[in-house]
Amino acid sequence: MFFLFLTNALDGVYPLIMKKALDQIEGRVPMSDITKTCVLFFAIMTSLAVTRYGWRTHFGKFHTFAAEHIRQKLFKHVTSLGPNFFHKNQVGELMSLLTNDVQSFRQAIGPGMLILADGIIIILVVLPIMISMNWTWTWKTLIFLPLVPFLIWKVMKLIHLNYKTQQDRFSELTGVAQETVGGIRVIKSFSQEDNRTTLFNGVSAAFEKACNKVARVDAFFVPVMEFGVTSGSVILLFVAKDDLYSGAVTIGTFVAFHRYIQKMVWPMTALGMGFSFFQKGYASFDRMKEVLQTETDIPDLGTVEINKFESLEFRHVSFKHKNSPVYVLKDISFTLQAGHSLGIMGPVGSGKTTLLHLLTRLYPLEEGQILVNGIPIENITQESLRQVFLLVPQEAFLFSESITENVSFGLAERASDSDIQRMTEIVDLTNEVNALPMKFESQLGERGVNLSGGQKQRLTIARGLIMKTPVLILDDSLSAVDTKTEKAIEKELSKGDSGMSRIIVAHRLSSLKTVDQLLILKDGRVEAWGTYSQVLNSSPTFQKIVQIQGQEASHE
Structure with a gap:
């Protein structure tokens, strides 16, 4: 001036x-x-x-x-x-x-x-x-x-x-x-x-x-x-x-x-x-x-930092979207201990993904309580919560970067070549990556457009596995992998003294064979919760799934 x-x-x-x-x-x-x-x-x-x-x-x-x-x-x-x-x-x-x-x-x-x-x-x-x-x-x-x-x-x-x-x-x-x-x-x-x-x-x-x-x-x-x-x-x-x-x-x-x-x-x-x-x-x-001036509906007001997983408890949790009179979830209660796994099944629209979004603080919790290690979830900082609970969403989203960068996305530093190769071997993707002109340094198109749907989904699973978080959440992420790859992923998840805890949402029974507990949702409510045999005896929805998929009515 x-x-x-x-x-x-x-x-x-x-x-x-x-x-x-x-x-x-x-x-x-x-x-x-x-x-x-x-x-x-x-x-x-x-x-x-x-x-x-x-x-x-x-x-x-x-x-x-x-x-x-x-x-x-x-x-x-x-x-x-x-x-x-x-x-x-x-x-x-x-x-x-x-x-x-x-x-x-x-x-x-x-x-x-x-x-x-x-x-x-x-x-x-x-x-x-x-x-x-x-x-x-x-x-x-x-x-x-x-x-x-x-x-x-x-x-x-x-x-x-x-x-x-x-x-x-x-x-x-x-x-x-x-x-x-x-x-x-x-x-x-x-x-x-x-x-x-x-x-x-x-x-x-x-x-x-x-x-x-x-x-x-x-x-x-x-x-x-x-x-x-x-x-x-x-x-x-x-x-x-x-x-x-x-x-x-x-x-x-x-x-x-x-x-x-x-x-x-x-x-x-x-x-x-x-x-x-x-x-x-x-x-x-x-x-x-x-x-x-738009305020987030999930403010990060927590002060407690967590770095390990001991227990998870849902107490009478209910949820409905803003300005909607219909409840997506109603009176949900269950528990999960460290080292154990939980499988979630239910018809489309039963609230499975919404439950995971509440757990990872993508949606605000308004009714009921979610306790992690006995601490109310709103008292825990969002960053530390998501470092303990890693969600691999059902929509496989990849960035316009190299395969290596995409697999290393959640890490503070780029992962080593050996770790990246091992993770892609677990999800049976190594041979397909090596067939690309630049192999692991090949650049992906927008949203990974130059990969098939199955390849994108397996790559996002590898991105989750390499994080080694206490709890890995797979939201119908195994739908595009075969039985052999499923077993390899399960073996990787079970490594360690107590094994990585996992929460798996799936529509295929084969994806839930090794889980310790099953949660069956229907119309946003808990229809059954317990072991495979307990759920099979008490859940008409699960019985129908077993019948349709031609599974034996027993848990091996």
């Missing part, structure tokens, strides 16, 4: 130097005097170059740093929010927030604030000089100036409203594009390319319409702002002619004053442009503020 003030002060002085030079030429003064004036003019213009460089570099650093800061703040906050937030907000909308809205905010506090400050400073510098030169000329040539604030107020309201609509349409466009690219295999399988293209074109047309609406409002600024001031140039010709004829003023004064009128065009335009940037940035700031 200091450099900007100096720039405008120097810029306001040089027409006076030009006036002096013209008056000297008209007065036929010695060449030595004109030379001094020229040197002064050159010095001022050189200083202008220096000060302009100063404010450009400092302003550039400021608004890019501010954008980086708020982008990181947004990203950190978004990653702290629970699944309910992501259920309500499209991925494309969040991508737009972290990119387009941050960019719009940067434009407001960078170029927008710069232009506005520049315009205001020029008015404060130029207007007093014009008044000192000729008060009559000043008020007559700037007669339309009082209209400017009213016009700005009217247009800024329209910009704020229309730009927010534009950003909403952009979010919808990004969401459809992201969803289409992410689900391209499904789209092609059902031959829905034309339908998705029609949908995309419709959303794109709505975005185009919103952009054009903003552009039409924006287009009013420059003509309206310039008209109020440039009309002063015409007025000057009429009001100055008598003074020029009589010799009351010099040609130099007329030229300098006309130059100042031209300079007043920019401040009026700058006010419009600056407010335009601010209104766009304010619309984006509203959207960012809304997200930043």
Whole structure:
């Protein structure tokens, strides 16, 4: 701002130097005097170059740093929010927030604030000089100036409203594009390319319409702002002619004053442009503020750190999603001791995954208690809880990195080649990895798109096994592995003095042959809990599963 003030002060002085030079030429003064004036003019213009460089570099650093800061703040906050937030907000909308809205905010506090400050400073510098030169000329040539604030107020309201609509349409466009690219295999399988293209074109047309609406409002600024001031140039010709004829003023004064009128065009335009940037940035700031003020439904308020597993107990746990009257889980109670394993079965929609999400604090616990090592789960820090209970979700998600990086994802440091190879051997993936051009350093596509569904699932299991956490939770993660691989995984899980505790959600009985206890869920309630034989005798759901899968009604 200091450099900007100096720039405008120097810029306001040089027409006076030009006036002096013209008056000297008209007065036929010695060449030595004109030379001094020229040197002064050159010095001022050189200083202008220096000060302009100063404010450009400092302003550039400021608004890019501010954008980086708020982008990181947004990203950190978004990653702290629970699944309910992501259920309500499209991925494309969040991508737009972290990119387009941050960019719009940067434009407001960078170029927008710069232009506005520049315009205001020029008015404060130029207007007093014009008044000192000729008060009559000043008020007559700037007669339309009082209209400017009213016009700005009217247009800024329209910009704020229309730009927010534009950003909403952009979010919808990004969401459809992201969803289409992410689900391209499904789209092609059902031959829905034309339908998705029609949908995309419709959303794109709505975005185009919103952009054009903003552009039409924006287009009013420059003509309206310039008209109020440039009309002063015409007025000057009429009001100055008598003074020029009589010799009351010099040609130099007329030229300098006309130059100042031209300079007043920019401040009026700058006010419009600056407010335009601010209104766009304010619309984006509203959207960012809304997200930043969204509080997570799973706040990390725990103070107890745990590093081992002794026991787990569910006491009359019930859960329903926010604003839903239907309970997903109702009155769930069971226990699990260290070194033991628990298998969970039940029909689709019986609440199996929800139970695991409550245990790993992905959903808030509102009714009942979950005790880990006898400590209420909300009193335990989320980081230490998830280092004890590692959840391998049923959706195999891989990152656009190498196979080695994906397997080492949860570790503080990259795993050794021998550990990675051993884990891929356990899940029967080594030969398939070695067949790739770069073997373990092969880069995976987005979400592991260049691997089959079974390969992705086995790779996520390897990622979980290498962590060696006290409790490994497999949420239907064994559905794509064969019996041989299942046995290898079970052998790895059973290593150690007491063996790794595990919780396995599965629909196949073969995946649960070696578990110590079974929990059967139906309609969100516990239908049976106990050993294989106990559950078989008391659970109609389990009996039906055994019958359908052709299993013997006995536990070997």
